[in-house]
Amino acid sequence: MSKREERAVAIPLAGGTQALEGIYVAGLDADAVGVVVAAPHPLYGGSMDSPVVNEIAYAARTAGLASLRFNWRGVGASAGLPSGEATDADADYRAALDHLLETLISPEAVAESVVAGLESETFLILPHPEVREYAVRRATDADRWLRGMARYRARLYGEKPQG
Numbered sequence: 452m453s454k455r456e457e458r459a460v461a462i463p464l465a466g467g468t469q470a471l472e473g474i475y476v477a478g479l480d481a482d483a484v485g486v487v488v489a490a491p492h493p494l495y496g497g498s499m500d501s502p503v504v505n506e507i508a509y510a511a512r513t514a515g516l517a518s519l520r521f522n523w524r525g526v527g528a529s530a531g532l533p534s535g536e537a538t539d540a541d542a543d544y545r546a547a548l549d550h551l552l553e554t555l556i557s558p559e560a561v562a563e564s565v566v567a568g569l570e571s572e573t574f575l576i577l578p579h580p581e582v583r584e585y586a587v588r589r590a591t592d593a594d595r596w597l598r599g600m601a602r603y604r605a606r607l608y609g610e611k612p613q614g
Contacts, residue, residue, distance in 0.1 A: 455479070455512065462521055462550040465542055467606035469530035471521050473547060474499060475554060476508065478517030485517030485555055487547045493523040493533040500527075519551040530609050 455477050461470040478485055488507045491497030498504075499520040511518040523543050524531030531539075568576035589596040605611065 460519070460550065460554075462519075462546050463606060464524070464530070464546050467603075469524070469609055470606075471524060471530070471543060471546060472499070472526075472528040473519055473521035473550070474508075475519045475551075476512050476517060478555075479515035485519065485551050486511045487544065487551055488518055488520040489544055489547070490520070490523060490526070492535070493526045494535045498522050498526050517551065517555060519547055519554075521547045 458475050458477075460473045460475045462473045463470050486507075488499075488504050488511070490499050490501050490504050499522050504520050508518045508520050521543070522529040523533060524539060525533035565576055567573075588599070
């Protein structure tokens, strides 16, 4: 059994200027099944540190599922202000769900990519499509890639883009 540690993540919100605070735990399932665990209402003190959230995340981990729990906007290290608006809650949950879906890649898929790469004597094996696209962009236009990464970093951490 592999070691499955909690990993702090920044979950970009739509528009890319702010991010939510989250904790991700990889799953054991080769089919890369996962759950998003939302905290109780933020205006009533709900956060990803709530006992109920931690119990649900623990149950998911015990079942071998990937899990992502997050703080709503304005809670903990999440950007923004708590609003109580359903549209904000929907946007936060959608961002967390999108982040989880983008993160999941099964160990079998990685192994298949590695075997195929070794068989074809590929120098660089990148099984995750988003990482592969970053590598292609970096190789074909390094300056554009660096500008893009600077914009992504600024968006992720709520910084003002330079340039």
